Amino acid sequence: MDIEQARTFLAIAAHGSFLEAAGRLHVTQSTVSARIQHLEADLGARLFVRNRAGASLTPAGRRFLQHAKTLVLTVEQARHDVGLPSRYRATIRIGGRIALWEGFLPRWVGWMRDAAADVSIRSEIGFEEDLMRRLIESTLDIGLMYNPSHAPGLVVEHLFDETLVLVSSNPDTRWPDEDYIYVEWGPGFYAKHRENYPDLERPPQVVNIGWLGVQLMLANGGCCFLPIRMAQPLIDDGRLFQASEGPEFRHPAYMVFPREADSDELRLALHGLRQLAAEIQVPITR
Numbered sequence: 538m539d540i541e542q543a544r545t546f547l548a549i550a551a552h553g554s555f556l557e558a559a560g561r562l563h564v565t566q567s568t569v570s571a572r573i574q575h576l577e578a579d580l581g582a583r584l585f586v587r588n589r590a591g592a593s594l595t596p597a598g599r600r601f602l603q604h605a606k607t608l609v610l611t612v613e614q615a616r617h618d619v620g621l622p623s624r625y626r627a628t629i630r631i632g633g634r635i636a637l638w639e640g641f642l643p644r645w646v647g648w649m650r651d652a653a654a655d656v657s658i659r660s661e662i663g664f665e666e667d668l669m670r671r672l673i674e675s676t677l678d679i680g681l682m683y684n685p686s687h688a689p690g691l692v693v694e695h696l697f698d699e700t701l702v703l704v705s706s707n708p709d710t711r712w713p714d715e716d717y718i719y720v721e722w723g724p725g726f727y728a729k730h731r732e733n734y735p736d737l738e739r740p741p742q743v744v745n746i747g748w749l750g751v752q753l754m755l756a757n758g759g760c761c762f763l764p765i766r767m768a769q770p771l772i773d774d775g776r777l778f779q780a781s782e783g784p785e786f787r788h789p790a791y792m793v794f795p796r797e798a799d800s801d802e803l804r805l806a807l808h809g810l811r812q813l814a815a816e817i818q819v820p821i822t823r
Contacts, residue, residue: 540612542576543605545569546584550602553591603670610676614659624655627802632661632668633681636699636747637790639767641817642681648809656802672793678803679810680793684723696792697814701726703783704768705760711782716759718742718750722788726762729786751777762786766817790814 548558549569559566577584582597594602614630629649633642638660646658663671665684671677673688685693701722703713712734719730719740742759744750750761751768755776765785771777792810794803 538576538579540609542572542579543608545572546576546598546601546605547609549573549585549592550594550598550605553593555587555592557591607674607676614676626655627800628657628659629679629802629806630659630661630677631679631681631806632663632671632677634664634683634746635662636683636764636767637681638662639748639764641766641813645806645809645813648813649806652809653802653805656805669793672795675795678794679806681790681810682793683788683790684725685791685793690796691793692796692798693791693793696790696810697817699764699766699788699790701762701786701788702765702768703760703780704754704763704772704777705780706754706758706777707760708778710760710778710780712780713737713740713760715741716757718744718753718759718761720747720750720761720763721745722747722762726786726788729784730762733784764788 545558545562548561549555552558552561555569555573556566559569562569573584580597580601582601583595584598584601585592586595631642631645642660646660649656649658661677663680665682665686668677668680668682669686669688669691672680672691681696683699687693703710717737717740719742721727721743742753744753744761747761747763747767750763751771753759754761755771760780762783765779768777768779772779792807794807798804798807
């Protein structure tokens, strides 16, 4: 098995076609077919079913899918790390929810560049499931998220508390209305939200990230719950308004990292995150 076979497998799985994969990879269809034949021979299993509609994964192909993704990612990161210029002594790989890249994590990147200019940083956005998997596979050093799971060998550390507030494009909004956008902040938020709005009907709009809620409000109007840290610049600019009678919810953010954080670079990175988190704690006022 080689990396090009894995890349070819992933391209077919993504596009559902040997022909489309060949075009994406800039090779001939016969090359694609040959790579998959060799891969199937190595694995001893058929990976695709081909028909007029294209190509679909077999059960064995579905089981191999995550392994192929990990293989390609590991090789790409190895090339990055090994190919670093000599002035860099290490790489820190950090991933986080998109809301945590609003203000907080970019500040950490700046802090880290000042504290250790000879450390390369790989930054990524992801959801909890993907971030946790990457941490378990050791293809990520630090993950920042709201709803972590626990796994052997990993530390889950509370970093800071977000304060979720109801913000709106309408300065007169006091509670969720017909233009309300429900953001899926996780089970903790769901429970608090239901407790405060027991009679609220299913919202007409639901999004899985706060950033998308912001885009919909700015484009079409509406209201949703956002971290005040994320909403404040838009409030200061007069583009959004905090609902005067809306409740405020505490929403903890966590960082997850290997229990054996045995490198100076990783310890420094964690120290910087803790230091910046201590600076942004905002008490709930009501």
